[in-house]
Amino acid sequence: MNTPVQYLKGVGPQKAALLAKLNITTVGQLLEHYPRRYEDRSQLKQIIEVADGQVETFCAVVISVEEVKPRRGLVITKVRVSDQSGDAELVWFNQPYFKKMYKAGMKLIISGKVERRFRQIQVMTPEVEPISQTDTLHTGRIVPVYPSSENINQQFLRSLIKQALDGKAQLIENLPTDVIDRHQLLDRMSAIENIHFPDNMTILSAARKRLVFEELYYLQSGLLFLKKKHQHNGIGIKHGPDGNLLFQAEKNLPFSLTADQKQTLREIKNDMEDTIPMQRLLQGDVGSGKTVVAALALVKTVENGYQGAMMVPTEILAEQHFHTLSRMLAPLGIRIVLLTGSLTKRIRKEVLERLNTGLVDIIIGTHALIQEDVAFQHLGLVITDEQHRFGVNQRALLQAKGNMPDVLVMTATPIPRTMALTVYGDLDVSSIRQMPPGRKPIKTYVASTDMQERIYNFVLREVQAGRQAYIVCPLVEESVKLEAQSATQLYEQLRQTIFRTVACGLVHGKLKPQEKDQVMQAFHQSDIKVLIATTVIEVGVNVPNATVMVIEGADRFGLAQLHQLRGRIGRGQHQSYCILLSDSKNPDTKERLEIMTQTSDGFVLAEKDLLLRGPGQFFGIRQHGLPDLKIADIVRDIEILLEARKAALQSVSIPEHITLLRPGLTAKFGEQFRLMFCN
Numbered sequence: 001m002n003t004p005v006q007y008l009k010g011v012g013p014q015k016a017a018l019l020a021k022l023n024i025t026t027v028g029q030l031l032e033h034y035p036r037r038y039e040d041r042s043q044l045k046q047i048i049e050v051a052d053g054q055v056e057t058f059c060a061v062v063i064s065v066e067e068v069k070p071r072r073g074l075v076i077t078k079v080r081v082s083d084q085s086g087d088a089e090l091v092w093f094n095q096p097y098f099k100k101m102y103k104a105g106m107k108l109i110i111s112g113k114v115e116r117r118f119r120q121i122q123v124m125t126p127e128v129e130p131i132s133q134t135d136t137l138h139t140g141r142i143v144p145v146y147p148s149s150e151n152i153n154q155q156f157l158r159s160l161i162k163q164a165l166d167g168k169a170q171l172i173e174n175l176p177t178d179v180i181d182r183h184q185l186l187d188r189m190s191a192i193e194n195i196h197f198p199d200n201m202t203i204l205s206a207a208r209k210r211l212v213f214e215e216l217y218y219l220q221s222g223l224l225f226l227k228k229k230h231q232h233n234g235i236g237i238k239h240g241p242d243g244n245l246l247f248q249a250e251k252n253l254p255f256s257l258t259a260d261q262k263q264t265l266r267e268i269k270n271d272m273e274d275t276i277p278m279q280r281l282l283q284g285d286v287g288s289g290k291t292v293v294a295a296l297a298l299v300k301t302v303e304n305g306y307q308g309a310m311m312v313p314t315e316i317l318a319e320q321h322f323h324t325l326s327r328m329l330a331p332l333g334i335r336i337v338l339l340t341g342s343l344t345k346r347i348r349k350e351v352l353e354r355l356n357t358g359l360v361d362i363i364i365g366t367h368a369l370i371q372e373d374v375a376f377q378h379l380g381l382v383i384t385d386e387q388h389r390f391g392v393n394q395r396a397l398l399q400a401k402g403n404m405p406d407v408l409v410m411t412a413t414p415i416p417r418t419m420a421l422t423v424y425g426d427l428d429v430s431s432i433r434q435m436p437p438g439r440k441p442i443k444t445y446v447a448s449t450d451m452q453e454r455i456y457n458f459v460l461r462e463v464q465a466g467r468q469a470y471i472v473c474p475l476v477e478e479s480v481k482l483e484a485q486s487a488t489q490l491y492e493q494l495r496q497t498i499f500r501t502v503a504c505g506l507v508h509g510k511l512k513p514q515e516k517d518q519v520m521q522a523f524h525q526s527d528i529k530v531l532i533a534t535t536v537i538e539v540g541v542n543v544p545n546a547t548v549m550v551i552e553g554a555d556r557f558g559l560a561q562l563h564q565l566r567g568r569i570g571r572g573q574h575q576s577y578c579i580l581l582s583d584s585k586n587p588d589t590k591e592r593l594e595i596m597t598q599t600s601d602g603f604v605l606a607e608k609d610l611l612l613r614g615p616g617q618f619f620g621i622r623q624h625g626l627p628d629l630k631i632a633d634i635v636r637d638i639e640i641l642l643e644a645r646k647a648a649l650q651s652v653s654i655p656e657h658i659t660l661l662r663p664g665l666t667a668k669f670g671e672q673f674r675l676m677f678c679n
């Protein structure tokens with residue numbers, strides 16, 4: 001399996017380089033280069049039966065070969081063939097070597113798209129094989145179609161994979177026998193053979209199921225190992241039952257908790273009261289009230305004599321949380337401090353000293369929290385907010401500042417259940433789905449750019465009425481620079497025309513963090529009324545006075561992302577409006593944007609987004625660290641995912657299974673996993 005592909009016949013240095021571009025350097029990778037789709041060329045037709053516009057397969061004899069050169073640079077090769085029922089013409093462009101390949105009298109099996117004009121039947125650039133070949137590869141069967149590139153064509157890939165399979169590449173079974181039996185899976189060798197060259201659809205589906213299962217089973221086992229590892233790595237902190245401080249904190253809240261808040265808080269408290277360290281994800285839309293739940297969890301750790309830490313991705317958020325929590329908890333005598341990169345040396349030193357000597361109960365901060373010289377006296381609970389902005393390593397670094405503290409990860413990007421299992425398989429998940437009562441639903445509209453003038457005038461009227469607005473520029477994928485440029489352009493244009501009399505501001509990804517913070521601060525204090533922005537405002541300030549969100553080129557965004565953006569408004573007592581600008585005529589796109597006007601449930605939108613655009617496009621997926629799946633589709637394969645997870649849950653406590661899984665897990669999860677796994 002680890003043999004370089006160069007050792008196969010037909011692969012020289014040049015082809016090897018091209019294959020490498022498809023991520024194929026070993027025979028193993030070649031065999032795991034799964035087909036993108038299949039074409040059923042097993043049904044042989046007679047020439048008289050072939051239908052216009054269809055891909056058909058038939059057998060015929062060569063009658064004549066002809067080459068024409070209608071103009072410079074164009075060579076057309078025509079091969080005339082016939083069977084008892086009729087004639088057809090095979091046509092290729094600029095492939096002069098075909099002329100030499102076919103001779104009158106040769107028997108061929110032909111597959112390609114048919115064009116019937118008048119009485120003529122033509123097949124453009126068909127795939128052809130001599131019929132004498134006993135086991136046909138490209139025709140007369142269910143034929144695999146691979147992800148390929150310009151210089152690596154289908155026939156080449158098929159032949160190469162066939163060669164590797166015939167050479168009996170050593171395929172070692174990598175699933176435990178009892179798992180195979182229980183889930184009625186194909187063995188690995190048959191699965192690989194049949195995923196490439198299936199004899200029929202039934203065996204193909206069995207092959208696919210086996211390989212999807214294998215992939216998800218390994219993924220789940222890996223994630224569950226991490227979880228188990230963490231749980232057994234020592235004994236965590238056993239928090240006591242709720243006491244007076246927590247009672248007071250809950251009583252002091254100006255509102256009563258929603259049912260979802262109560263439920264998630266219960267789950268968190270239960271984890272904290274257990275000796276196994278908590279590893280929990282708390283997900284809920286922006287504004288669903290996660291902060292209160294987090295605050296009460298922090299009170300619980302303080303009440304038990306421990307310190308709590310909360311890490312957030314930006315200084316603005318840190319300050320915001322600091323103020324919210326101070327207001328809520330300082331009256332109870334809880335000592336809260338803020339740690340960000342912009343503290344003076346002297347103050348920073350003082351904060352760290354108080355933290356280290358236990359004079360601080362709760363610390364809130366940015367990445368500044370994971371610097372080496374930050375030390376706690378007894379850290380009991382670690383909370384990270386907006387987890388998708390932090391890597392797993394950063395989470396681990398903060399955790400390591402305590403001795404097995406409880407860990408709570410919060411995210412405002414609702415993740416469908418299937419994806420949560422895949423991405424956060426090592427965490428338990430709590431969800432807040434219902435919003436606090438009394439919120440005015442945001443009115444959402446889809447409009448085309450010929451309405452732009454009217455929309456800007458509406459923004460102007462809102463500003464004159466004392467409100468604030470966001471205008472979000474179109475997404476420029478992969479280029480922060482271009483995106484910044486287009487935002488700057490729009491900003492210049494607007495403040496010189498329609499918003500001449502209004503204080504406008506600009507934020508984009510090319511600004512220094514400090515500059516960005518300054519602008520956001522000004523918007524927060526209402527010194528800026530209209531903020532022109534790129535998606536950097538996704539994780540941003542809470543400005544309840546902002547009531548309008550105009551999103552330009554809305555069709556370029558995913559639903560989940562639009563939802564995140566929309567979450568910036570509708571936070572105050574005034575009616576809020578979200579306007580999605582798009583000139584797309586594509587019915588699918590229009591339908592997608594329409595969904596935004598129909599629901600404000602982030603979970604529903606996330607599910608829809610995932611279904612519509614697939615996991616690869618799902619918002620922020622890279623930050624979520626969704627692993628590369630070769631064959632499984634976490635939307636389509638949910639049933640298999642659940643089966644695989646069940647199997648994995650058992651396997652992580654079976655020593656023989658662990659031994660079997662180890663090499664594969666190390667290969668799939670890499671060095672990081674090996675380290676966590678081995679020590």
Ligand code: ADP
Pocket residue numbers: 255256257258261284285286287288289290291292412436437
């Ligand atoms: P999140 O952190 O999930 O974005 P927050 O915790 O900031 O949401 O809550 C958003 C707003 O809703 C805050 O102003 C908060 O005080 C308020 N809030 C939270 N829970 C409730 C509740 N149960 N009833 C009424 N208001 C609530």
Ligand code: MG
Pocket residue numbers: 236237238239271272273274275276277278406
């Ligand atoms: Mg605990």
